Amino acid sequence: MSAVSRGGRGGRVAGSDVAAQKAANAEAPRIPNLLPRIAQLFAPHKAVLALTIALVLVSAGLSVLPPLLTQQAFDVGLFPPEGEPNVPVLLRIVGLMLVLWVASAGLGIAQTYLTASVGNSVMAQLRVTLFDHLQRMELAFFTRTKTGVIQSRLQNDVGGVASVLSNTVSSVIGNTVTVLAALVAMLLLSWQLTLTAVILLPLLIAAQQRVGQVRARIATKTQESLSDMTAITQEALSVSGIMLAKGFFRQNAEVDRYRAENETQRGLQVQLQMSGQWFFAMVNVFLSVIPAIIYLVAAWLLQADVAITAGTLVAFTTVQARLTFPLLGLMRVALDLQTSGALFARIFEYLDLKPAITEAPDARAVDERQVGRIRFEDVVFRYPDAGPDQAPTLDRVSFSVEPGQFVAFVGPSGAGKTTISYLIPRLHEASEGRVLFAGDDVRELNQESLIAQVGIVSQETYLFHATIAENLRYAKPEATDEELEVACRAASIHETIASFPDGYDTIVGERGYRLSGGEKQRIAIARVLLKDPPVLILDEATSALDSVSERVVQSALDSATRGRTTVAIAHRLSTVAGADVIHVIDRGRIVEIGSHDELLALGGVYARLVAEQSTDFGRSASAASPHAL
Incomplete structure (x- = not known):
């Protein structure tokens, strides 16, 4: 098995520092200070949030005034002490109530627009931030992570918190203020009835906390299942996946695989929907019974000679109803926040991953006077998970490439050829030793400047x-x-x-x-020619082609390499026979160096590879001949 096969064609970034980073990344799911970090997402929108909060406070305050006006309508307008209804006063009270309702409706529209703008802006920025961060991750991250899983974090997880981001500010602030205002109004009307209405609320809050914990666990499992479904979709419905399934007539197996995960997702969604239903059913029953209890308590208070007017009782039950809906809203938001905390944790898990290959703060541009000069000095490359007794992929590799040279690397599968091609533009990081480009260590160069000098043509176009x-x-x-x-x-x-x-x-x-x-x-x-780089890396650019296509592409490559420094990784030795220098890699070491003729004369590894390819070609030609039978 080749080095590329062991690590995927992107490989894994090596080095003890990378191993430490990998260990740190393993802790990412346990996100510290989750709530402050969520709050920081709203920091760029402070002005809009301040206006929103002001509107919410005004709206919440206005929402409590109509019940108090109701008391006045009963006690002063309809049933005044004089006995006859006071119609002028009643008209003023009703007119004022109408103005308050219209004002509240207008404020509601304004705050809905503001909260929707802020919530969706934060969500959009979060999605871009996550996408940008993933773009900066090293190649190894993508070789060990399914594309569908990454897509799910960007789409499902970020989308899953959208409604929370949009509604949290207005719901939490508005409902809190409404609840507090309602409590104040209830206390002003009757402290005895208020005590009756709120005595069991702590039990409801404790129950809500328990339900929220259960929902958060189910939400995590739901998103993981959704990631698996996205991965299956991405794999099975891509062109390559469809061709593979049809080639082996495995369409039904793919449908069964999707159906199984879809059934898991269905079950989790049902659990998620039902996890809070019994709780809210209990809350609704409790809050619906409270008015009846208040009537009983009011009767008892009247018998005890406590002064309670009809207007006070009507106003109190009206305010208590105003308390019910905001309280339910707060409990639902609390549950949503607990549930979305699992989604935020999954998002921050990716944001907390630190790229193993980063640019130095004082990184400098490539010295264009020396572009084309490449040097490896005792370079060692090993995978972080390699065992202590396992040989490194590259072991003390040293060589030089001069500007304008055509240098080739050949060798058996798994020798480490492709790893060399990834170390030059710093897609991999050397575990030990130095990789020099234009006279400078690649770790000291600006990444954009380095990549601008290099063009890569790989086997996987x-x-x-x-x-x-x-x-x-x-x-x-x-x-x-x-x-x-x-x-x-x-x-x-x-x-x-x-x-x-x-x-x-x-x-x-x-x-x-x-x-x-x-x-x-x-x-x-x-x-690549349009980019016009001075250094060209050819990573087995013709190995997947038939002989006719290979000749056409090889002609194009000959044109592309003219006047450039070229590093070619070759499986078909005929494509690099004209190279200025050929390095033969075997088990991570350079074992032979020379031209095609010089290496043939040595009679070593290169000569054996040439002989094997010539024998294979002869066998293929013989098998294809009509006289072979």
Whole structure:
């Protein structure tokens, strides 16, 4: 098994510091200071929040006035001490109540707009922040994490907290103020009835805490299941997944796999929905019974010669009803916050991951006077999880590449060839030793400046589901149509593109599946030529092609390498026979160095590899011959 196979084609970043970082990242799910960190998300919106809070306070205060006016309407307007209804006073009271209701409605619309704006702004920024952070993670993170799981964090987890972010501010502040105002109004009306109405509230709050803990656990399991479903969808419904399933006639197996996870998700969603229903049913019964209890207590108080008017009793029950809905709202928000805490923890878990490869604070630009000069000095690369007795992937590798040279690395599978190609642009980090680019350690260079000098053509060509022109301009967004054509002519792909009905506006399909392997590879070469880097890395760029496509692509590569420093990782030795220097890698060490002829004359590893490839070619040709039978 190759080194690439062991770690995935991205590999894993090596080094003791990375191992320490990995251990620290393992603690990420236990997020410290979760609530303060959530509060920090709202910090950029302080002015809007202040206005929202002001509107909420005013609205909450206004909501308590109508019940007090109701008392006046009964005791002064309808049943005054004089005995006859006082219609003018009653009209004024009713008019004032109408004004308050209209004002409250207007304030409600305004605060809904403000809270929706803040909540969705915070959610959008959180999603971008997470996406930006993931872009900065090292290659190894993506080789060990399913794409669907990452997508689920961005979409499902962030989306799952959207309603909480939108509603929390107005709900918590508004309902709290309303509850406090209602309690004050109730105390002003009758402290005895108030005590009756609130005596069992602490029990409800304790029960709500317990329900919230249960919901949070179920929410975590639900999101994990949703991540698995997203991963299955991403894998099974991609072009590659569909081709694999159809090739082995495993469509039913994929449906069964999705159905099983979907059933898990269904069960968890039901649990999540039902987890608070008994609690709220109990709360509703309790709060509905309170008015009846108040009437009984009022009767008892009247018998005890406590002065309670009809207006006081009507106003009190009205205020108590005003207390009920905000209190339920606060309890629901508290449950939502406990539930969404699990989602926030999953989001912060990713945000707390620290990239293993970071840029130094004093990083400098590449010295363009020495571009093309590459040097490895006793470089050791090993995976963090490698055992103490396991040999490193690269072991004390040293070599130099001069500007303009064509240097190749060949060797058996698993020798460490691709690892070398990833160390040059610092996609991997050396465990020991130094990798020098243009005379400087790559760890001291600005990453953008380093990557700007390097072009990579790999075996696994990736094209976006977009037009050919858009895929080419990924390397140079401002490129003109003429520049695209020049690059494509140099890559021997212009004539092919011109033969398409839509030319450069042809949609290539997901991962370029509408194109042949050779066409995709030549577009990738044209993309690199458009970038025009002084250093070119070819990572087995033709190994997946048939012999006809290989010859066409090799011709394009010959054009691409002209005048550039080229580092080629090769499986097919015929593609690097003309290299200035060939390094033979075996078990992580450079065992032979020389030209093609010099290495053949040595009769060592290189000569054996050439002989094996020649034998395999002869066998393939013999098997394909009609006379072989």
